[in-house]
Amino acid sequence: MRLTTKGRYAVTAMLDLALQEGKRPVTLQDIAMNQEISLSYLEQLFAKLRAAGLVKGMRGPGGGYRLAQKMGDISIASVIAAVDEKADMTRCGGEANCLDGEKCLTHELWMELSDKIYEFLNGITLGELVRRPEVIEVAERQEAVRQGLRSGRLKTVIVEADSLIGGAK
Amino acid sequence: MRLTTKGRYAVTAMLDLALQEGKRPVTLQDIAMNQEISLSYLEQLFAKLRAAGLVKGMRGPGGGYRLAQKMGDISIASVIAAVDEKADMTRCGGEANCLDGEKCLTHELWMELSDKIYEFLNGITLGELVRRPEVIEVAERQEAVRQGLRSGRLKTVIVEADSLIGGAK
DNA sequence: TGAAAACCAAGTAAAGAAGTTGGAAATTAT
């Protein structure tokens, strides 16, 4: 289980998806604005999430993404594994050939740590996360911003601010 | 607590040092050969380990490095922290300003995971590792190679093999 | 005095992360 910002982006986006479950599909555009991740980077991540069978995309206006499984069945570990294919924490990637075909001195230590991390992340699902108070709190704040954007008022402010500063990213 | 190959190199080298404790100082040349890490990369890592007060260097012939503290007092976490200064697992590095000065959706999750990893690595010391059977086993195999190199026989073989293949790295 | 080592600084190469660009295909709303 390798841990990078890439995996974090994926988990955050998936959690956003889980929070909107039941409403209409969520567009990447929407996630990009809320979580401040670039749209095309999200596209790349979602291509992998889709390949892993974690989400399904729907094209056209009103389209977007939905979870492909029940949120209680999607573990954080599976999300991270989906986007960052090479999950080798050790020099050898699990095989014990780190050093001249033999185990290196610290092989067991990293294996043990990998197991611990996997155990932790595999034990938590999106379903569990959406029920956490602190997640709900942040989600509500973000929902308010989303409403503002949709109504057009905040969007105008942002566009104006961007043109003053020198363009959005 | 960020986890990279850099930290792993440092821990492996430190463990090598711990295993030789009591004998004469260990040269980086020696570690480089045994653990297959480039000498100058090791120099850079040891500059940081020295700055962190984990090792002390002795110059001149017969010199090398020794642990600066009792091996039972050196945790794996402290070794990793020494070489990989920016220990930010989260987008915000512990501060809760990951998103527009506010906590992002998954802030608590990563903090929790960071704590777990730190707890694990902080609970293990070099002193503990050198007593583990699998470490002792690997160390003994490496010691045999070291003896062979010192006696000159294996070294000759390696040099010959290298010139056949096209040079060492 | 010479060799062996730590020490130091600057650079390079390769990889991966993150983002960019410019589309094509599907689907819905007008």
Add this chain to the structure above:
DNA sequence: ATAATTTCCAACTTCTTTACTTGGTTTTCA
């Protein structure tokens, strides 16, 4: 039908970090 909206796709760029390289200098021992 057509236009807008969205996923889907591929290639490329930029930035950062890792890992390694080069070419020294100082210290210390034999």
